[in-house]
Structures are given as structure tokens and as C-alpha cells.
Amino acid sequence: MAFRDDVRRIRAIVWKDLTTERRSKAGFNSVASLGVTILVLFGLALGPANDMLQAAAPGALWLAVLFAGVLAFNRSYQVELDGGALEALLLYPGARWAIFAGKLIANLIFVTLMLVIVVAVGIVLFQVTIPPKWPQILLVLMLGVVGIVALGTFYAAMSSRSRAREVLLPLLLYPMLIPVMLAAMEATKAFLSGNALIEAGAFIQMLTLFDVIFLVATFLAFEYVIEV
């Protein structure tokens, strides 16, 4: 059962990454604090008028997640590289996509935890009133994070092993993420404002479509990126 072996590999990688993180907590604390700091800066740039803050909240939230998330993606490979562990990981038998899936799931959990903090702080700082359609917003948040993490994990596999990794990852990642960010921001905005004229459902469909396309593309391309 080759597939079951791959599932076990994925679980092992997720467990390993999360355990490393849980024991030091240095990465999570700094990335989450950065997310909060970015929100504060947006608040200062846009505030203090309440209506302005409320209108800008979805955009500020997603940009904070994006800017802070970038640090997490490079870090997830950097930890491996420091110990020469990536080579060892590649030497183990098994499919390359299993490594990608493991990294992706670990990053997904990491960024979701960060998102919880950033959203909570965002609600307070940007005077957001929680709308009746909050379950839909949760769905949008999850879909958006999947898109960001899929492309982020993929591009970090390159940038973390190149010179100038701090510059290269955002340079490659941000333009690629524009569709996901646009759809996520608009959907969040639509549900928050409760404006019935905006078809938020269409944005959810679009976001799902983008996620599927980018997941398939990154899974297929990862082998070529990691083996050299």
C-alpha cells in the first residue's frame, strides 16, 4: 500500500515540524507578534475614524496575514537547512509530493493559529461588529489561508535555498497571490458589511477554484523544484 506509506510520511513530517515549533515557540511568537504589529500600523495609517477603520479592516487583516506568513514559509525550510536535514529528508524513500504535503499541512496549522490571534486583535482594533454570517467568514478565512500557504510553501522551497531569500520570496509570491488576495478580501468585505448586492458566494466559488488550481500546480511542480 504505497499510498498509506505516503500518508504515514506526511504525518511524520507534520508531527516533526510542529514539535520543533512547539518546543521553541520562537517562530510562532515572532510571526504572530509581527502580524499584530502590522495591524497596529494599518490602524495608525487609516484611523482613527471608525467608519474608515471598519471599511479597511478586511484588507488590513489579509495583508497582515500575508506579510507575517512570508516569514513562516522561509522558516519552515530554514530549520531543515541549518541541520542539513533537507538532504536527509530527500534521501528517505517515498514520493516527493509527500514532503510537500507534510510541509504544507504543518504551515497550514501554523498560519491558522497565527490567523486566530490576528483576527481577534483585528476585531478589537478595527471596531468590527461580528455579523450574523460569521460561519461564512470562517470559510473564507480558511480558503484564503489554503491559497496563501500552498503557494508560499512552494516558492519558499526555492527562495530558502537561494541567495537573498528575504527579498526573493515576497518578490515571487506576492504577484502570484493577487487573485487569491483579491477574492479573499472582497468576500470578507461582503460578509462583514452584509451588503446583499454583493454576491459573496461567487467570490467563495472563485477562491475555491483558485485554491484547487494552485494546489494541483504546486503539487505537480514541487518534484522539479526540490530535487535540485
Add this chain to the structure above:
Amino acid sequence: MSPASADSLGPPKPAPAWLGWLSLLFFLFTQAYAVLTSPADESMGHLQKILYVHVPSAWVTFGAFGVVLVASLLFLWRGDERSDLLAASSAEVGSMFCGLTLVQGMLWGRPTWGVWWSWDARLTSTLVLFLIFVGYLALRSFVEDPQRRGQWSAAVGILGAINVPIVWMSVRWWRTLHQIQSNPKAVSPIYLRGWILNVIAFTLIAIWLIWRRYEAARFERAAEHAAQAAALGGNNG
């Protein structure tokens, strides 16, 4: 090892000088022809003449990035180094034309729409395309190992190309939501001939530039190989 590494490639076929001269002269001719034959447009006046160079640049941009996509796929499939170098050359030339398209568009937009920039689907996706390929070129310059550079930039090129229609779609939806005026424009037949000639002229220039750039890339690779062989205490065979 890849089936054709640069050692076995031999010297590249040089781009013929006549092609360069032909493209240049033809380009000058089409400019003169287009400007002299076209009357002033009823709504745009002589501003319309920017479209003679604007639209062909945009088309050449998309053509060049199409070449990047195909050459990148070929490189991942066959591992032939020449595909990688062709993709790189085409991306450089494509980015240049993409930048040119954006600047020409702004020069036209300012007097026509009264603004240098509008967040229109076409404009925004062209800008994003430009940024994606700036990233592609940056990646190439930050990675030394040729095999790694080739495979990484091929992956980035392919994903970037996939992203272009997606960006276009998302920006269009985003915009219809915000209801900003659209700007339909059609080319009337008086202008069509000068315009088609310009498309040909721009294509010739792009081919010439990509060819020359590819030639240079081949020499660079050959030099890298020679330096590597010398560093390994090699002989000169």
C-alpha cells in the same frame, strides 16, 4: 545528466545581421507609413497614433511569454539546456516589451482618460504579469547552479503563465463590483493597415532581440563550462 549539456552543444548559430537591419528599417518604415497615412481620429485626435506601437508591444509581450511557457515545459520534459536559455532570453525581451506597453498605455491614458493609471482588468493584469516576470528574472540572477536555475525558473515561469488568465479574471470581477467606467475601443479600417504592419515590425524586432540574447546566453554558458573545467584542473582538450 541532461541529454544535451552545453559542452556538447557547440557554438550557437549566430543571428544573421541582415535580420537586424531588416527589422530596424521595416520598423522605421511602418512608423512613417502609419503616421502619414492615418487621419486624426475624431475623438482621440493624433493621440490615436500611440496605439500603433502600444497594441503591438502588448501582443509581442504575450507572444514572448508564450515562448517562455513552452520552452519551460520543454525544459522540464526533455532537460535540454537550450530550452532553458531560450526561456530566459524570451523572458528578458518580454519583460522589456511589457514595461514599454505599460508606459505607452500611461502616455495614452493621461490625455484620454485624464489619469495616468486606471485599475482596469487589462492594465492591472499587464502590471501583474510584469511583476511576475521581474520575479522570474530576479530568481535567475540569484541562483548559480545551472540545473537548479533552469528547473526553478521553469517552474516559476509555468506557474506565472498559468496565473495570467486567473489574475485577469479576478481583477475583472473585482472591478465590476466597484463599477468603474469601462472603455471599449475598436480599430476602424482606415487605421488597420498601418497597425498590422506595426505588428509585423514589432514581431521581427522581438525575434531579433530574443535571438541575439539567446546567442549571448549560449556563450555565457559555454564560458561557465570552460571556467568549471579549468577549475577542476582540466586540460583544454
